[in-house]
Amino acid sequence: MFSAFFCSRIQAQLGFCSGNSGSPIFTETFGTGVTNSSLPFGTTTYSFSNGEPNDGFYTVSSNTAYFDWFNISDHTLNDTNGKMLIVNSDFTAGEFYRTGINGLCENTTYEFSSWVLNLSPLNGFCGSAVIPINVRFEIWDNTNTNLLASGSTGNIISTSSPVWNQYALVFQTLPGQTSVILKMINNGVGGCGNDLAIDDIVFKSCGDRIIVEDPSNNNSASVCSLDTPYSTILTAIPDNTVFSSHFYQWQNSLDGIIWTDIIGETNQSISISGVSNTTYYRTKVSESMINVNNALCNTLSDEFIITVNNPTTPTFNPVSDICDGDALAALPTMSIEGITGTWSPTLDNTTTTTYTFVPDSNQCAINQTMTIVVNPIVTPTFIQVFAICEGDSLAALPTMSNEGIIGVWSPSLNNAATTTYTFVPNSGQCAVNQTMTIAVNPILTPTFNQISPICFGAIITPLPTVSNEGITGSWSPSLDNTITTTYTFVPNSGVCVTNQTMTVEVNPIVTPTFNQVPPICNGDFLGPLPTTSLEGIMGVWSPMLDNTVTTTYTFTPNFGECAINQIMTIVVNPNSSPTFNLVSAICNGDILSPLPTSSIEGITGTWSPVLDNTVTTTYTFTPDPGFCPLPVNLTIEVFENPVFTLQDEYFLCFDINGVLVIPTTLNTGLNTADYNFTWLLNGVAISGANQGSYNPIEEGRYEVIVQNSMTLCETRMLTDVVVLYEPDFEANVITDAFSENQTIEVTVFNIGDFEYQLDGGPWQDAPIFINVTLGEHLVTVRDKRGCIEASETIVVMDYPKYFTPNGDGFHDTWNITAPRNPLDYLALSRVRIFDRYGKLLKEIDPTGNGWNGIYNGSLMHSDDYWFVVEYIEPRTGEPKTFRSNFSLKR
Known part of the structure; x- marks a missing residue:
C-alpha cells in the first residue's frame, strides 16, 4: 500500500498569524492505537463506522486502507500508530466536526490551524469525475451566537500522491470571553470523491512579530571564550501589528529547550553580563501585566543566541629536518x-x-x-683502492662510507684509464661529495722504427733487440729478403708489457700504368698528372705540363720504388666561338620559346639553367664534346607583372533600417604614377574608376586590371562584394517558468548565415539554448561572415536549488527570479516558505532581498525546505501556482 506522503502549508483565503505565536494551548491529534474509535458525543453529526465509512460516516483510525483511497499514516510527528479523523462526506453539505476550546484570555488574538488531506487519488475509481473536498472553518463565541472568524479551503482537488495541507484562521476573543466553539463544515456534496482526513488541530495565542536585537542591531552574537565574561543589552522590538500595549518577562536557556524566567527583568530591554557559556534569551510578551506569565495569553519573541566558542589551537604541517x-x-x-x-x-x-x-x-x-x-654536514671517507694494470678486474666501490653515509659513485668504473670518481651522498643526508682517484697503469707496448720496404732480393738490415722504450728481447723467425714477412718481438721480462710485431715488405719489380688523359681544347685546364700509378708506384713526370700543344710526358719512379719508367701523350685541340640571335624581353609568365641547340656556325650544345619565364636570367651554352669553343652567355630580361592582393570577399554592412553603416574599400595598394587601372563590375567597365582603389556601393563580382605604364605588363584579379544586414531577431523562453529544462529559442527575421551566443559563451550554429539557468541572460546573434552583432536581454523565471547563508557574499539569500518586461512578474508574484513538516517559516517579497535562513531569530539547520509561489506565467499570461523544494547548506 502507498504509505509515503507529501506535506505543504498553504493559506487559500484563510490566514496564519503574521507575528509571533505562543505555545500550543489546545491540540487534538486524535490519539493512537490500532483499533478504530469514535468521537465524543456531540462532536459530530456523522455516524461512526468501525469499518469502511460510507457517505455520511466517519471513523478515527491509524490508517486509511478503505475503498481505493490513499493508505497513509497520520500527520502527527513521531506518532506510533497515530490516528486521524477520516470523513466520507455526506451527499448534502453540513457540519461534520464541533469542539469547544476553554481557558482562553479575553480580548486576545489566537490562531487556529488544522491539517487536511484529500483521500481520493487522481486516477482512482472515480476517474476524472472525482469530487474535490472543500471545508469551511468557523470560530463562534461560547454562546454560539457570534461568529468570530470563518474561511473555506476552496476546492482541494485530487492528486497522484497524498498531500497534507495546513489551513488557519486568526480571531480575537470578545470582552469577558474565555472559550470558543470550533466548527468544520463540508462545503461539497457526497458521491464519488469528497473523502478527507483531518489531523493536528492546534490553537495558539497570536501576537506582534517581536525581534530581539543588541545595540548593534544584531539578532545573535558569537564570542570567544577568551573574551568572556560577555556583556550586552538586548531590546525586544515589536511590530505593533496586534498588541496595543506590551508587557515583558525575559527568559534564558542553556539549550534552547528548557527556559527559566529571569527574576525582575520585565522591561523592554535587559542588561546581561557574566556570560561564559552559550546562552539563549527571549521574552514572553502580553498586552497586560496579569497575562505575561499565562501561556494561554502570551506570545514569545524571537530568540537571541549568544554563542561562546572555545579557542582554536592552530596546527601546521611539520617542517622536515x-x-x-x-x-x-x-x-x-x-x-x-x-x-x-x-x-x-x-x-x-x-x-x-x-x-x-x-x-x-x-x-x-x-x-x-x-x-x-x-x-651538521659530514665529509664521507673511504679506503683507497690500489693501482691496477690496464684491463685488470676492478671491484665495485663501496656505496657506504666509513661514517655510514650512503650514496652513489660516478662515472662508471673504468679499468682502461686512471680516473677520478665522485661519491654523491643520497638526498636526505647532510654530507658533501667525496672523490677517489684509481690509477690504471698502461700496458707498455714496445715500439720500433719501421724497416722500409725492400725490392725483391735486396739486403735486410738486422732488426733491433732493444725497443725505443729500452725494452730488450728477441725477434722471430729469421729474416727473409724474398718475401714479405711479419716478425714477432718477445720482451725478456717486465710488468704490464706485451709482445710487438713488425712486417718487412718485400716488393716485386712493377711496370707502372695510368689512366689516359683525354684530348683537351687549347687553353683548357690541364690538371696535374697522378704521382702514383694504378699499382701504387710513386714518382714524378717530365717535362712540365703544357695546355697549348700536344706533348709526350715521362714518369720516373721514386728511389726505392720497385718499378721502371712509363710515358703518356696528351693531345691539345685548337678553339672556336659560337654565336646566337638575341631574344627580346617578355612579361612575367609570357610564353618563352626554347633556345636553339645549334649556333649560327653549326656548333651544337646545351643551355643551362632551365628556361624561366618569371625572372630575368642569364643562360650559358655549353658545346657538345668534340668541339673546342668558349662558353657563350645569353641574358633574357623578364619584366615583373604588377603585384597586389585582394581578399576573396568584401562585405557591405547595412543596419536593420537598410542604412550602410560599415562601407568597404577594394585597394590594390598601387599608385597611378606607375600603373594604369580599370575596374569592372560583373564584366562591365565602371565609368571613371581608374584609381588604385575603389569604394563599391552594391554587391557583385568586381575585377581590376592593373597595367605597368612602362613595361605594359598587366595583372587581373577578381573579388566578390557581398551585402550583409544586422540581424533582426527576437529571443523567447519557450518553456514554462520553473521547468526542469529551461529553453531559449532565437528567431531571426532576415536572411543570412547566422550563429548564436549566450552570455558571452561559445558561438553555436543552433538557435536553441537548453538547460538555461535562472536569471538574466544576454543573447547575441551575428552573421558568420562578420559585420554587426545584435544583442537582447532575456530573463528566465526560476528558483535556485540551494543557498548558503554564511555571509561570504555568495548565495546568502534565497528568492525566485522573474522578468520585469513587459510586466513586472516579480511584483505580481507571492512566495511562502515552509519546513518539511509544513510549518510556515516566511512569506517573502520576490522584489526584495529574499530569505536569509533565519526563523524567529534562529539559524535554520541545513535541510530541504518547501515553497509555494503564486505567479503569472510569462509565456501565456496565465495565473499559476508552483510548489517545490530547495536546500539550505551551511
Missing part, C-alpha cells in the same frame, strides 16, 4: 584552520630552533610552537 645552511622557506602565516599570525624568532638555518606562532588579534586561538631540526 634540513642540513646546516640549506634554504629554509618562510613559515606559513595562516594555520590549517585559517588562523593568521606571526612567528618568532627569525628563521635560522644553522641551528635547531623552536619557533612560536602568535595569532593575530580578534581571532579565537592560542599560541603554537614548532621545532625545526638542523643537522
Whole structure:
C-alpha cells in the first residue's frame, strides 16, 4: 500500500498569524492505537463506522486502507500508530466536526490551524469525475451566537500522491470571553470523491512579530571564550501589528529547550553580563501585566543566541629536518584552520630552533610552537683502492662510507684509464661529495722504427733487440729478403708489457700504368698528372705540363720504388666561338620559346639553367664534346607583372533600417604614377574608376586590371562584394517558468548565415539554448561572415536549488527570479516558505532581498525546505501556482 506522503502549508483565503505565536494551548491529534474509535458525543453529526465509512460516516483510525483511497499514516510527528479523523462526506453539505476550546484570555488574538488531506487519488475509481473536498472553518463565541472568524479551503482537488495541507484562521476573543466553539463544515456534496482526513488541530495565542536585537542591531552574537565574561543589552522590538500595549518577562536557556524566567527583568530591554557559556534569551510578551506569565495569553519573541566558542589551537604541517645552511622557506602565516599570525624568532638555518606562532588579534586561538631540526654536514671517507694494470678486474666501490653515509659513485668504473670518481651522498643526508682517484697503469707496448720496404732480393738490415722504450728481447723467425714477412718481438721480462710485431715488405719489380688523359681544347685546364700509378708506384713526370700543344710526358719512379719508367701523350685541340640571335624581353609568365641547340656556325650544345619565364636570367651554352669553343652567355630580361592582393570577399554592412553603416574599400595598394587601372563590375567597365582603389556601393563580382605604364605588363584579379544586414531577431523562453529544462529559442527575421551566443559563451550554429539557468541572460546573434552583432536581454523565471547563508557574499539569500518586461512578474508574484513538516517559516517579497535562513531569530539547520509561489506565467499570461523544494547548506 502507498504509505509515503507529501506535506505543504498553504493559506487559500484563510490566514496564519503574521507575528509571533505562543505555545500550543489546545491540540487534538486524535490519539493512537490500532483499533478504530469514535468521537465524543456531540462532536459530530456523522455516524461512526468501525469499518469502511460510507457517505455520511466517519471513523478515527491509524490508517486509511478503505475503498481505493490513499493508505497513509497520520500527520502527527513521531506518532506510533497515530490516528486521524477520516470523513466520507455526506451527499448534502453540513457540519461534520464541533469542539469547544476553554481557558482562553479575553480580548486576545489566537490562531487556529488544522491539517487536511484529500483521500481520493487522481486516477482512482472515480476517474476524472472525482469530487474535490472543500471545508469551511468557523470560530463562534461560547454562546454560539457570534461568529468570530470563518474561511473555506476552496476546492482541494485530487492528486497522484497524498498531500497534507495546513489551513488557519486568526480571531480575537470578545470582552469577558474565555472559550470558543470550533466548527468544520463540508462545503461539497457526497458521491464519488469528497473523502478527507483531518489531523493536528492546534490553537495558539497570536501576537506582534517581536525581534530581539543588541545595540548593534544584531539578532545573535558569537564570542570567544577568551573574551568572556560577555556583556550586552538586548531590546525586544515589536511590530505593533496586534498588541496595543506590551508587557515583558525575559527568559534564558542553556539549550534552547528548557527556559527559566529571569527574576525582575520585565522591561523592554535587559542588561546581561557574566556570560561564559552559550546562552539563549527571549521574552514572553502580553498586552497586560496579569497575562505575561499565562501561556494561554502570551506570545514569545524571537530568540537571541549568544554563542561562546572555545579557542582554536592552530596546527601546521611539520617542517622536515634540513642540513646546516640549506634554504629554509618562510613559515606559513595562516594555520590549517585559517588562523593568521606571526612567528618568532627569525628563521635560522644553522641551528635547531623552536619557533612560536602568535595569532593575530580578534581571532579565537592560542599560541603554537614548532621545532625545526638542523643537522651538521659530514665529509664521507673511504679506503683507497690500489693501482691496477690496464684491463685488470676492478671491484665495485663501496656505496657506504666509513661514517655510514650512503650514496652513489660516478662515472662508471673504468679499468682502461686512471680516473677520478665522485661519491654523491643520497638526498636526505647532510654530507658533501667525496672523490677517489684509481690509477690504471698502461700496458707498455714496445715500439720500433719501421724497416722500409725492400725490392725483391735486396739486403735486410738486422732488426733491433732493444725497443725505443729500452725494452730488450728477441725477434722471430729469421729474416727473409724474398718475401714479405711479419716478425714477432718477445720482451725478456717486465710488468704490464706485451709482445710487438713488425712486417718487412718485400716488393716485386712493377711496370707502372695510368689512366689516359683525354684530348683537351687549347687553353683548357690541364690538371696535374697522378704521382702514383694504378699499382701504387710513386714518382714524378717530365717535362712540365703544357695546355697549348700536344706533348709526350715521362714518369720516373721514386728511389726505392720497385718499378721502371712509363710515358703518356696528351693531345691539345685548337678553339672556336659560337654565336646566337638575341631574344627580346617578355612579361612575367609570357610564353618563352626554347633556345636553339645549334649556333649560327653549326656548333651544337646545351643551355643551362632551365628556361624561366618569371625572372630575368642569364643562360650559358655549353658545346657538345668534340668541339673546342668558349662558353657563350645569353641574358633574357623578364619584366615583373604588377603585384597586389585582394581578399576573396568584401562585405557591405547595412543596419536593420537598410542604412550602410560599415562601407568597404577594394585597394590594390598601387599608385597611378606607375600603373594604369580599370575596374569592372560583373564584366562591365565602371565609368571613371581608374584609381588604385575603389569604394563599391552594391554587391557583385568586381575585377581590376592593373597595367605597368612602362613595361605594359598587366595583372587581373577578381573579388566578390557581398551585402550583409544586422540581424533582426527576437529571443523567447519557450518553456514554462520553473521547468526542469529551461529553453531559449532565437528567431531571426532576415536572411543570412547566422550563429548564436549566450552570455558571452561559445558561438553555436543552433538557435536553441537548453538547460538555461535562472536569471538574466544576454543573447547575441551575428552573421558568420562578420559585420554587426545584435544583442537582447532575456530573463528566465526560476528558483535556485540551494543557498548558503554564511555571509561570504555568495548565495546568502534565497528568492525566485522573474522578468520585469513587459510586466513586472516579480511584483505580481507571492512566495511562502515552509519546513518539511509544513510549518510556515516566511512569506517573502520576490522584489526584495529574499530569505536569509533565519526563523524567529534562529539559524535554520541545513535541510530541504518547501515553497509555494503564486505567479503569472510569462509565456501565456496565465495565473499559476508552483510548489517545490530547495536546500539550505551551511
